[in-house]
Amino acid sequence: MHQIKNFINNEFIEPASRDYLDVTEPATGQVYAKVPLSDAADVDRAAVAAKAAFPAWAALPAAERSRLLLRLADLIDANLDRLAQAESLDCGKPIALARAIDIPRSAANFRYFATAILHTPGEMYETDQPAVGGPLHAINYTLRRPRSVAGLISPWNLPLYLLSWKIAPAIATGNTCIAKPSEVTPMTGAILGELVREAGIPPGVVNIVHGDGRTCGSAIVSHPDVPAISFTGSTGVGRWIGETCGRMLKRVSLELGGKNPFIIFDDADLAQAIPTAVRGAFTNQGQICLCGSRLLVHQRVFERVLDGVVAGAKALKIGDPSDAATQFGALVSRQHLDKVAGMVDEARQLRGVIHCGGASVPTASLSERCRNGYFYQPTVISGLDPACRVEREEIFGPVVTLQPFDDDEHAISLANATDYGLAATIFTNDLSRAHRTADRLHSGIVWINSWLVRDLRTPFGGTKASGVGREGGLEAIRFFTEPKNVCVRI
Ligand code: NAD
Numbered sequence: 001m002h003q004i005k006n007f008i009n010n011e012f013i014e015p016a017s018r019d020y021l022d023v024t025e026p027a028t029g030q031v032y033a034k035v036p037l038s039d040a041a042d043v044d045r046a047a048v049a050a051k052a053a054f055p056a057w058a059a060l061p062a063a064e065r066s067r068l069l070l071r072l073a074d075l076i077d078a079n080l081d082r083l084a085q086a087e088s089l090d091c092g093k094p095i096a097l098a099r100a101i102d103i104p105r106s107a108a109n110f111r112y113f114a115t116a117i118l119h120t121p122g123e124m125y126e127t128d129q130p131a132v133g134g135p136l137h138a139i140n141y142t143l144r145r146p147r148s149v150a151g152l153i154s155p156w157n158l159p160l161y162l163l164s165w166k167i168a169p170a171i172a173t174g175n176t177c178i179a180k181p182s183e184v185t186p187m188t189g190a191i192l193g194e195l196v197r198e199a200g201i202p203p204g205v206v207n208i209v210h211g212d213g214r215t216c217g218s219a220i221v222s223h224p225d226v227p228a229i230s231f232t233g234s235t236g237v238g239r240w241i242g243e244t245c246g247r248m249l250k251r252v253s254l255e256l257g258g259k260n261p262f263i264i265f266d267d268a269d270l271a272q273a274i275p276t277a278v279r280g281a282f283t284n285q286g287q288i289c290l291c292g293s294r295l296l297v298h299q300r301v302f303e304r305v306l307d308g309v310v311a312g313a314k315a316l317k318i319g320d321p322s323d324a325a326t327q328f329g330a331l332v333s334r335q336h337l338d339k340v341a342g343m344v345d346e347a348r349q350l351r352g353v354i355h356c357g358g359a360s361v362p363t364a365s366l367s368e369r370c371r372n373g374y375f376y377q378p379t380v381i382s383g384l385d386p387a388c389r390v391e392r393e394e395i396f397g398p399v400v401t402l403q404p405f406d407d408d409e410h411a412i413s414l415a416n417a418t419d420y421g422l423a424a425t426i427f428t429n430d431l432s433r434a435h436r437t438a439d440r441l442h443s444g445i446v447w448i449n450s451w452l453v454r455d456l457r458t459p460f461g462g463t464k465a466s467g468v469g470r471e472g473g474l475e476a477i478r479f480f481t482e483p484k485n486v487c488v489r490i
Contacts, residue, residue, distance in 0.1 A: 026092030053204025092330030262292030
């Protein structure tokens, strides 16, 4: 059985405790690997390595760091098949999705920040003030320096993609890091260690420590030599990390959950809106923080949208994630499947109408290999009270609800009626309505007549319970650097 190791100082080493956790393949329910259950001793070892590597890495010219990150991006591309297979096996996600999105976007993250640091503008202000004895002239300029060691913690739904989204800006700007992939899906993070070494990135710059949240993740968050924490995961864990970082006065970025509205107005192009809504609800089995899990539909087109979404959900090809034709794979774990099923049962008790799905995939329809896997059917529900838990809390699975609305005001109030504020989608052909609505939604990201279009230069993140701070582009470069203003009197 494959035994993953920690990657510290460019070496693969066992955890100090020699304790390991099982890693399960979601499509089969079989344990296929072991991941270190690292503790504070391992995190401390990584922190020592990262701290020692920091001065030389930070002093390297940006062009040199850029060259090494570009080499790493090329190696990710060269290992596309291996990484996509590992991601699909580990998460239960269709191999076609891992090949098209997860792995290419991971390479793109390194490539983007490798080049962004060569073109980042600086800040300079000329000061001209009245003063005793004549006007005072000065120049202010702002230096931005890396913070030192960054702690980077990511979830299981897009493992390599979200980890690279943090490692790339952290090290491009001259920090060293301790990264922790989710213990549920550690495989591509482990392979990344190999590629970091092959790219020639010096020892101690990227350290990958595996383990659970309670022991290993919390040791990273509370380590005194890790002054910046970037976290993507659930809102509950994010709150604890925010509190801890607040007490220790650390810089913290929190990318948390979502319950995203997907609004379809009656003037929308339904031929575009319906297939996008199906993709938005069920891509990666609904396990993307940006999924449009609440469809808000104008009452005039409600029945047509409902019929189209149900037909789209039923048409998805469910099956073995390793099959190139599969569009819909397994949920990540038994525990997660039980949570999703529990929310659907609650919807049923609340007299919600289950139009399709609402149960595990019948084993007879799965291949022999997948009969013990965690497959749950794409599920479409309507008729729930907007105030109920199913409509307000994140399910993070293949479940979409539909709610009708009467007019623009009603749509906006339904959209904003959750604690979350991550991503919203609007389908309309009325330009003014699109801009007006976008402006009034409580949301860090708004897509108009599209979904999941990403430009790495744009700010990424949410408001309210969806997080604090933004990733992407200049926002990430600012987060991982400390500004210092220098004022020179002339
Ligand atoms: P999770 O919060 O359980 O775990 C995320 C990571 O944090 C894992 O690596 C875990 O080991 C670690 N962790 C857990 N407890 C910790 C602690 N006390 N201290 C430090 N680290 C700890 O989340 P998950 O179940 O892995 O992921 C699903 C969640 O992630 C969903 O809520 C989803 O919306 C969210 N998510 C958000 C975004 C975004 O960009 N906003 C992207 C993807 C996923």
